[in-house]
Amino acid sequence: MQDRLTFKEILQDLAKAQASGEGKPLVGWTCTYLPVEILEAAGLQPYRILPEPSSEKADGYLDPNMCPLVKTNLGKAITGGYSFLSGIIILNTCDGMRRLYDAWRFYCPSPFSFLLDVPKTVTSLSVSYFKERLKELATQVEKHFKVEITTDSLNQAIEEANLTRSLSRRLISLQGRGAPPVKHSELLDLLSLGSRTPRSVFNKALEKMVRVLEGEPAGVSNAYRLLLTGSSLDGSALVRLIEELGGEVTISDICPGTRFVDYVEPSADPLFSLSHAYLHKTACARMFDSESRISALKESLLKSKAQGVVYFSLKFCDPFLYEAPFLEEALRELDIPVLFLEGEYTGRVGGGVRTRVQAFLEMLEKNGK
Amino acid sequence: MENERGREKLIKWAVKSPLTYRLLRPVLDLLTRKNDNEPFKIWVRFLLDAMNNSYARKQPVVWMSAFTPSEIAYGMGYVPFMPEIIASVVTYLGKSKGPIALANAYASSDLCSFHRCALGLVMEDYLPKPDLIISSSYLCEGANKFFHYLASYYRCPHLMVDAPYRGGSAAKKYVADQLKELVDKSSRLLGLVPDMSVMSQALELSNKARAYIAEINRLRRSRPSPFPGSEGLSYLAGMVFYSLGSKWGVDFFKTLHLSLEQKVAKGEGYLPEEKYRLLWLHHIRPYYKNEIFKILEEKKAAVSFEETNYLYWPALEPSKPYESLADKIISNIWAGSLERRVHAIEEMVEEYDIDGVIHFSHWGCRQSCGGAAVVGDVLKQKGLPYIVLPGDGADPDNFSPGQTRTRLEALIEMLG
Ligand code: SF4
Ligand code: SF4
Numbered sequence: 196m197q198d199r200l201t202f203k204e205i206l207q208d209l210a211k212a213q214a215s216g217e218g219k220p221l222v223g224w225t226c227t228y229l230p231v232e233i234l235e236a237a238g239l240q241p242y243r244i245l246p247e248p249s250s251e252k253a254d255g256y257l258d259p260n261m262c263p264l265v266k267t268n269l270g271k272a273i274t275g276g277y278s279f280l281s282g283i284i285i286l287n288t289c290d291g292m293r294r295l296y297d298a299w300r301f302y303c304p305s306p307f308s309f310l311l312d313v314p315k316t317v318t319s320l321s322v323s324y325f326k327e328r329l330k331e332l333a334t335q336v337e338k339h340f341k342v343e344i345t346t347d348s349l350n351q352a353i354e355e356a357n358l359t360r361s362l363s364r365r366l367i368s369l370q371g372r373g374a375p376p377v378k379h380s381e382l383l384d385l386l387s388l389g390s391r392t393p394r395s396v397f398n399k400a401l402e403k404m405v406r407v408l409e410g411e412p413a414g415v416s417n418a419y420r421l422l423l424t425g426s427s428l429d430g431s432a433l434v435r436l437i438e439e440l441g442g443e444v445t446i447s448d449i450c451p452g453t454r455f456v457d458y459v460e461p462s463a464d465p466l467f468s469l470s471h472a473y474l475h476k477t478a479c480a481r482m483f484d485s486e487s488r489i490s491a492l493k494e495s496l497l498k499s500k501a502q503g504v505v506y507f508s509l510k511f512c513d514p515f516l517y518e519a520p521f522l523e524e525a526l527r528e529l530d531i532p533v534l535f536l537e538g539e540y541t542g543r544v545g546g547g548v549r550t551r552v553q554a555f556l557e558m559l560e561k562n563g564k
Numbered sequence: 565m566e567n568e569r570g571r572e573k574l575i576k577w578a579v580k581s582p583l584t585y586r587l588l589r590p591v592l593d594l595l596t597r598k599n600d601n602e603p604f605k606i607w608v609r610f611l612l613d614a615m616n617n618s619y620a621r622k623q624p625v626v627w628m629s630a631f632t633p634s635e636i637a638y639g640m641g642y643v644p645f646m647p648e649i650i651a652s653v654v655t656y657l658g659k660s661k662g663p664i665a666l667a668n669a670y671a672s673s674d675l676c677s678f679h680r681c682a683l684g685l686v687m688e689d690y691l692p693k694p695d696l697i698i699s700s701s702y703l704c705e706g707a708n709k710f711f712h713y714l715a716s717y718y719r720c721p722h723l724m725v726d727a728p729y730r731g732g733s734a735a736k737k738y739v740a741d742q743l744k745e746l747v748d749k750s751s752r753l754l755g756l757v758p759d760m761s762v763m764s765q766a767l768e769l770s771n772k773a774r775a776y777i778a779e780i781n782r783l784r785r786s787r788p789s790p791f792p793g794s795e796g797l798s799y800l801a802g803m804v805f806y807s808l809g810s811k812w813g814v815d816f817f818k819t820l821h822l823s824l825e826q827k828v829a830k831g832e833g834y835l836p837e838e839k840y841r842l843l844w845l846h847h848i849r850p851y852y853k854n855e856i857f858k859i860l861e862e863k864k865a866a867v868s869f870e871e872t873n874y875l876y877w878p879a880l881e882p883s884k885p886y887e888s889l890a891d892k893i894i895s896n897i898w899a900g901s902l903e904r905r906v907h908a909i910e911e912m913v914e915e916y917d918i919d920g921v922i923h924f925s926h927w928g929c930r931q932s933c934g935g936a937a938v939v940g941d942v943l944k945q946k947g948l949p950y951i952v953l954p955g956d957g958a959d960p961d962n963f964s965p966g967q968t969r970t971r972l973e974a975l976i977e978m979l980g
Binding site: 255256257258259260261262287289290291293294296297298301302310312314315316320321324327328480481483484485486508510511513514516517518519520521537 | 670671672674675679701704705706708709710712713716724726728729730734735738741742745901902903925927928929930931933934935936937938941952954
């Protein structure tokens with residue numbers, strides 16, 4: 196019982212810290228391919244732009260066939276919901292994000308906007324190209340915010356972020372060890388809040404959390420073990436539903452959440468280290484190489500002994516929608532059932548989804564999985 | 565049922581036999597001898613030749629996404645095959661529904677219908693198998709994933725040129741280095757030795773075509789509009805995507821140039837009467853039977869130019885193929901920030917003396933349609949009538965004739 200209370204308290208503390216941002220200028224960012232260390236080294240507070248799921252979309256400003264996360268983001272920006280940000284960094288993630296960058300600058304310009312060009316391939320050429328773009332970002336940030344980013348400040352930011360990463364991994368590894376002391380829904384909420392919270396506060400919270408939970412004995416769980424993957428999720432409602440219906444997400448590869456870098460090597464050339472590490476992290480579907488993503492998923496599946504896969508895609512998300520048949524085929528070979536769900540970033544799971552999740556879990560039961 | 569299956573088998577055999585295309589050539593020549601649209605006839609011959617080469621497989625067949633410069637394939641002695649363009653031709657022939665329906669069982673119906681149509685054709689085994697697939701990452705998010713899936717389907721290699729968002733020297737070097745790598749890798753994979761003199765020739769041919777395109781675009785500024793936008797969006801755009809770097813390209817653009825020169829000299833427009841001049845945005849139109857251009861004609865509105873035919877790239881340097889193709893890729897107005905596209909549109913509005921603008925919003929396309937509101941607001945601020953015309957380029961079931969007519973009429977009303 197103790198752990199549950201701690202978790203809630205921690206979330207509340209984080210929410211308070213998030214609002215203050217330790218008095219540093221807040222800079223919004225959109226995608227896990229951004230080395231936030233650059234902003235932290237500049238004395239800025241990175242703030243992940245993740246709007247609350249809503250049915251209010253900027254339909255008049257972007258075509259109806261655009262990703263609902265992108266449209267919700269723009270809707271919030273246009274109505275002043277991000278006016279507290281001192282700048283925005285949007286990444287070259289996908290067509291939707293590129294158009295968000297255009298529309299944001301046109302309809303509600305931010306004092307500082309930058310589009311970070313992220314390669315789609317992982318090669319020595321792309322690593323050096325990405326480093327050039329990171330250098331450009333650092334220079335622009337220095338110029339606009341009148342700050343200096345040094346090798347030392349970058350390495351320090353990398354070390355602090357490494358601590359977050361290792362603590363987060365420890366926390367994640369506690370999932371699925373029976374009667375889960377960490378529910379995936381809570382973990383997603385925590386990680387999502389962490390992406391907007393001062394690093395020092397978040398690290399302290401994680402340390403506390405890990406300390407308490409690692410002391411707990413492993414329990415027994417009869418829940419169905421699932422792997423959750425896909426595009427950006429609209430909050431944790433879907434995961435809560437899965438938990439309510441007797442499933443347990445024991446491993447996930449989803450945004451926001453677990454799609455972060457494992458470790459960055461501090462070095463004499465920290466921008467190169469960042470470029471290398473961020474491009475080599477477990478690929479998202481926006482990257483060229485579906486095979487490496489899928490083989491990483493297969494590995495996670497085997498490791499976590501998940502019995503089924505829930506594949507979630509926001510509507511109109513080309514990277515994940517185009518990749519769906521790919522993954523389905525790969526999983527068929529492993530005889531792993533997949534439940535494919537599409538969402539509209541409303542944060543609600545309708546009756547249809549409930550029935551489908553229920554049927555999926557029943558199917559797992561029937562299959563004796 | 566048996567009969568039906570037999571017929572299908574026969575059709576497939578005919579589609580996949582190079583002989584069909586060789587036989588069709590004289591037949592079509594005969595049938596169209598009274599048709600004086602020479603450029604269109606070259607397009608048809610070009611397609612027949614491309615299909616013949618693709619099925620005959622005397623050279624490696626390389627599938628390419630539409631925005632990957634075709635000069636690479638011609639310069640390497642490959643036969644380029646562009647499934648997205650073929651999907652538009654299949655749609656034009658009224659045959660896209662079946663393949664799209666088949667693909668819908670595997671892919672979300674919100675994805676680009678050109679890709680779904682091509683996927684259906686792949687599944688029905690109508691298309692020539694690729695030895696290699698090459699795509700590029702800019703503009704269209706879906707294309708890469710689509711081609712990557714096809715590569716796994718056919719178990720063939722897939723090489724991609726990762727085209728950056730930004731321009732500048734680092735970006736140019738990044739693309740040029742990748743193109744060099746692409747040439748080396750693809751020749752290794754296909755067991756060929758690249759002959760850089762053939763590559764230079766391809767670039768020279770592309771430049772010759774480019775010079776005609778520049779002249780064609782200049783002639784299209786004339787009043788009345790000498791060339792129909794509906795054709796600018798079909799075979800003219802098709803040749804820009806598919807033929808640059810080949811002799812066909814030079815022949816086509818030279819012929820089109822000559823025919824437009826004659827029309828302009830005689831003051832001939834493509835419409836009986838031209839009251840308004842329109843600009844069409846987005847690189848496609850619906851290719852199945854529809855009334856869009858008929859309605860515009862009724863209202864005396866000419867589609868004078870299409871943004872897809874905007875000449876955005878500088879002349880290539882045949883002695884520096886990697887750098888100049890990198891320049892071509894990087895200067896694409898639909899990649900990168902929307903400002904560049906908006907500036908080009910403003911220039912087109914000016915040069916073609918445009919009265920109103922139509923932005924066709926193809927359902928599955930995010931890259932172009934995502935900018936439709938901003939482009940519209942910029943143009944409206946300048947007092948230019950503008951409409952977004954929602955529809956679908958390849959899927960006739962995703963098209964609403966009533967709504968289309970209403971929108972077009974609204975535009976004409978704004979034109980006054
Ligand atoms: S959910 Fe998909 S389309 Fe939307 S921003 Fe993410 S990758 Fe792009
Ligand atoms: S229409 Fe749009 S989505 Fe379809 S292939 Fe072209 S760029 Fe891609």
